[in-house]
Amino acid sequence: MSERETGLSRRDLLRGGAAAAASAPLAYATGADAATRDDERFDALVRVHVEINGIEHQIELEPRVTLLDMLRERLELTGTKKGCNRGECGACTVHMDGRRVNACLVLAAAADGRRITTIEGLAEGSRLHPVQQAFIDHDAFQCGFCTCGQIMSAVGCIAEGHTGSNAEIREWMSGNICRCSAYPQIAAAVAAAAEEMP
Ligand code: FES
Numbered sequence: 001m002s003e004r005e006t007g008l009s010r011r012d013l014l015r016g017g018a019a020a021a022a023s024a025p026l027a028y029a030t031g032a033d034a035a036t037r038d039d040e041r042f043d044a045l046v047r048v049h050v051e052i053n054g055i056e057h058q059i060e061l062e063p064r065v066t067l068l069d070m071l072r073e074r075l076e077l078t079g080t081k082k083g084c085n086r087g088e089c090g091a092c093t094v095h096m097d098g099r100r101v102n103a104c105l106v107l108a109a110a111a112d113g114r115r116i117t118t119i120e121g122l123a124e125g126s127r128l129h130p131v132q133q134a135f136i137d138h139d140a141f142q143c144g145f146c147t148c149g150q151i152m153s154a155v156g157c158i159a160e161g162h163t164g165s166n167a168e169i170r171e172w173m174s175g176n177i178c179r180c181s182a183y184p185q186i187a188a189a190v191a192a193a194a195e196e197m198p
């Protein structure tokens with residue numbers, strides 16, 4: 001549009017721009033307020049009602065806390081290991097409503113109303129779960145750091161019916177990394193446990 005059509009001179013437009021720039025700090029202040037509100041929102045506690053290994057818990061925590069940190073830091077269930085903390089190693093595998101999940105990828109708040117099983121809840125009293133026993137019988141660990149996650153994953157793998165062959169077991173256990181490379185023994189233990197379990 002030409003100057004004649006708008007009725008505004010170049011000088012008028014520049015003055016308008018300067019006025020807009022002067023109001024910019026107000027926009028920044030609004031952004032800062034929003035950030036403060038976000039901080040408050042994340043600092044507010046959420047209440048989580050969850051069953052863990054057959055015991056009911058009511059826990060208040062920040063919404064950003066993961067299921068893994070809740071188990072380890074709040075409930076001292078340290079059998080669930082923190083390896084990569086980003087869903088790559090499987091060391092933190094637990095069961096949520098009977099399905100295996102990486103606890104480092106699940107917010108504790110998302111476990112509200114759910115049933116969680118950790119390695120501490122697998123044995124029945126002094127009687128080991130068949131998968132735990134099979135890992136011992138087949139010497140399926142060295143340093144042991146990955147072992148709790150491997151066992152929890154193996155229980156899920158067997159329940160899902162993915163134990164038809166050594167290759168199938170390895171495929172469906174591939175989310176669990178073993179730095180000691182005890183894979184042949186782990187696969188053998190899973191196969192043996194699958195034979196015993198209904
Ligand atoms: S710690 Fe969760 S997958 Fe590695």
Ligand code: FES
Binds near residue numbers: 141142143144146147
């Ligand atoms: S036994 Fe050491 S990482 Fe698996």
